[in-house]
Amino acid sequence: MILEVKGIRKCFGGVVALSDGNLVCRRGKITGLLGANGSGKSTISKIITGVYDADCGEINYNGKCVKYKNPNEARQAGIAMVFQNLSLIPDLTVWQNIVLGAEQKKGIGLDNKCAREISEEIISKLHPGLDINKKVNQLNPGEMQIVEIAKAISAEPKLLILDEPTAALEQAQVKNLFHYMRELANHGVSMIFTSHRMWEVMEICDDVIIFRNGENVASIDFHKEGKDAERIIGYITGDSKKTECEIENRQIAGETVLSIKGMNYGKHLRDISFELRKGEVLGIGGLAGQGQNELLLALAGAYPEMKCEAELKGRKIKLTKPVNAVRNSILLVPGDRQLEGLFLKDSVYKNTIFPKLALKRQPIFTPSKKYRKECEQIVKALSVKTHNIDTPVGTLSGGNQQKVVVGKWLTFDINVLLLADPAKGVDIGAKRDLYQYIVDMVKEKNTSVILYASDSEELIQYCDRVLIMYEGQLVETLEGCDINEDAIVSASMRVNRTTEVN
Numbered sequence: 001m002i003l004e005v006k007g008i009r010k011c012f013g014g015v016v017a018l019s020d021g022n023l024v025c026r027r028g029k030i031t032g033l034l035g036a037n038g039s040g041k042s043t044i045s046k047i048i049t050g051v052y053d054a055d056c057g058e059i060n061y062n063g064k065c066v067k068y069k070n071p072n073e074a075r076q077a078g079i080a081m082v083f084q085n086l087s088l089i090p091d092l093t094v095w096q097n098i099v100l101g102a103e104q105k106k107g108i109g110l111d112n113k114c115a116r117e118i119s120e121e122i123i124s125k126l127h128p129g130l131d132i133n134k135k136v137n138q139l140n141p142g143e144m145q146i147v148e149i150a151k152a153i154s155a156e157p158k159l160l161i162l163d164e165p166t167a168a169l170e171q172a173q174v175k176n177l178f179h180y181m182r183e184l185a186n187h188g189v190s191m192i193f194t195s196h197r198m199w200e201v202m203e204i205c206d207d208v209i210i211f212r213n214g215e216n217v218a219s220i221d222f223h224k225e226g227k228d229a230e231r232i233i234g235y236i237t238g239d240s241k242k243t244e245c246e247i248e249n250r251q252i253a254g255e256t257v258l259s260i261k262g263m264n265y266g267k268h269l270r271d272i273s274f275e276l277r278k279g280e281v282l283g284i285g286g287l288a289g290q291g292q293n294e295l296l297l298a299l300a301g302a303y304p305e306m307k308c309e310a311e312l313k314g315r316k317i318k319l320t321k322p323v324n325a326v327r328n329s330i331l332l333v334p335g336d337r338q339l340e341g342l343f344l345k346d347s348v349y350k351n352t353i354f355p356k357l358a359l360k361r362q363p364i365f366t367p368s369k370k371y372r373k374e375c376e377q378i379v380k381a382l383s384v385k386t387h388n389i390d391t392p393v394g395t396l397s398g399g400n401q402q403k404v405v406v407g408k409w410l411t412f413d414i415n416v417l418l419l420a421d422p423a424k425g426v427d428i429g430a431k432r433d434l435y436q437y438i439v440d441m442v443k444e445k446n447t448s449v450i451l452y453a454s455d456s457e458e459l460i461q462y463c464d465r466v467l468i469m470y471e472g473q474l475v476e477t478l479e480g481c482d483i484n485e486d487a488i489v490s491a492s493m494r495v496n497r498t499t500e501v502n
């Protein structure tokens with residue numbers, strides 16, 4: 001046993017984040033730390049690494065009772081953590097970020113050659129081909145996440161804590177990471193791995209610990225007890241009913257709501273044309289960073305210099321300012337909740353009313369009673385775990401913040417809802433609630449949706465049609481039973497490209 005955590009309690013003001021947190025981690029094993037959003041996973045990880053002080057409880061690491069004052073102290077003792085929020089410095093290169101804070105000295109200077117070699121070795125396993133001399137601000141979110149992971153690995157930890165490291169990664173990168181994690185485990189490194197994707201847990205973990213409402217409700221050793229996904233989901237959600245909402249595979253033949261022709265924006269978007277039908281859920285797939293986010297941002301009016309012919313319900317519209325999009329009820333739920341989606345210091349309630357301020361017809365007095373009621377309804381519908389609606393949104397767990405990002409648009413009368421990876425970091429039960437809400441909205445109000453999801457499971461399950469993007473272009477359309485994992489992966493990787501060209 002490398003780590004044993006007993007009876008941890010942690011409160012933030014009135015919020016009990018952990019009531020009785022217990023966790024064990026065996027040497028050379030990968031332990032899955034699972035649980036719904038807000039169940040206390042990040043908090044216990046941060047207590048182990050000295051970010052937070054526990055109110056009570058005990059941590060035994062390597063046979064000693066320990067209490068670290070900060071992550072640096074934990075790192076020196078051999079515990080490294082990959083946090084949910086990246087800690088990279090955008091203006092430094094990949095290799096400078098990887099060794100930052102742990103630079104080797106050479107004479108009176110620093111040993112840059114050695115630093116480059118260490119970085120190259122780790123990066124070549126996680127993301128072969130990534131140039132370590134590139135600045136971090138030139139990388140896409142998946143690549144940044146890889147650098148963050150590489151940084152933790154470069155510390156040569158005995159215990160590595162990975163808090164949702166795969167949320168921003170595409171499938172091939174996840175496979176590389178898993179390969180490396182197994183190699184590290186074979187060399188005796190212990191790992192705690194958090195993810196909301198069940199297939200990942202099944203593939204990489206040796207055992208799992210499940211948290212619910214700040215305490216652990218189950219520990220399962222896969223080698224002894226086998227891998228039963230439904231049982232695990234039951235522990236996470238607290239009920240044993242099937243978690244997926246049933247979606248029939250629909251053929252949408254309704255009127256065209258949005259028509260886009262010749263959309264161009266630098267090298268990010270190249271000659272994009274498509275039509276979106278009424279009541280359709282149109283998926284956008286492809287490897288990460290192929291222009292999917294830019295496409296949604298362009299539709300939301302984020303790029304004044306973007307060129308395209310756009311029609312909404314047969315009427316020509318402009319999409320060169322965000323206000324054009326909002327006033328035509330083309331609404332974006334952005335992908336990076338911390339940077340684009342929320343005012344972190346403001347309350348849940350205030351975050352839900354800000355979008356209403358962009359509306360053309362503003363009431364003279366804010367109808368707070370009505371808006372507060374709507375906010376309460378959203379919090380309930382999406383099971384946002386918050387003390388109350390006046391709680392600062394920045395204090396909510398990552399997944400619960402994401403629910404507020406999505407929820408604030410749901411009271412609008414929407415023509416086109418643009419969703420940029422809405423379920424990233426959202427737990428399995430809440431993901432079901434979120435998509436159920438969207439599916440109901442599509443059915444009841446005939447709303448049209450464009451959904452970019454990094455997890456192809458979500459495209460397969462919820463989309464009527466999927467457009468695959470590659471290097472800023474739309475390269476393939478998948479419909480009906482062609483929307484499956486194999487077809488998405490091969491279209492994303494342009495497997496059939498040579499045969500097409502010949």
Ligand SMILES: Nc1ncnc2c1ncn2[C@@H]1O[C@H](COP(=O)(O)OP(=O)(O)OP(=O)(O)O)[C@@H](O)[C@H]1O
Nearest residue numbers: 012017037038039040041042043395396397398399
């Ligand atoms: N700094 C903080 N201030 C106030 N409350 C906090 C703070 N950090 C966490 N909490 C609360 O503690 C609870 C547990 O949060 P935690 O981040 O540990 O959950 P989690 O299981 O990691 O969730 P997720 O899967 O969404 O990342 C949540 O209700 C959250 O709102």
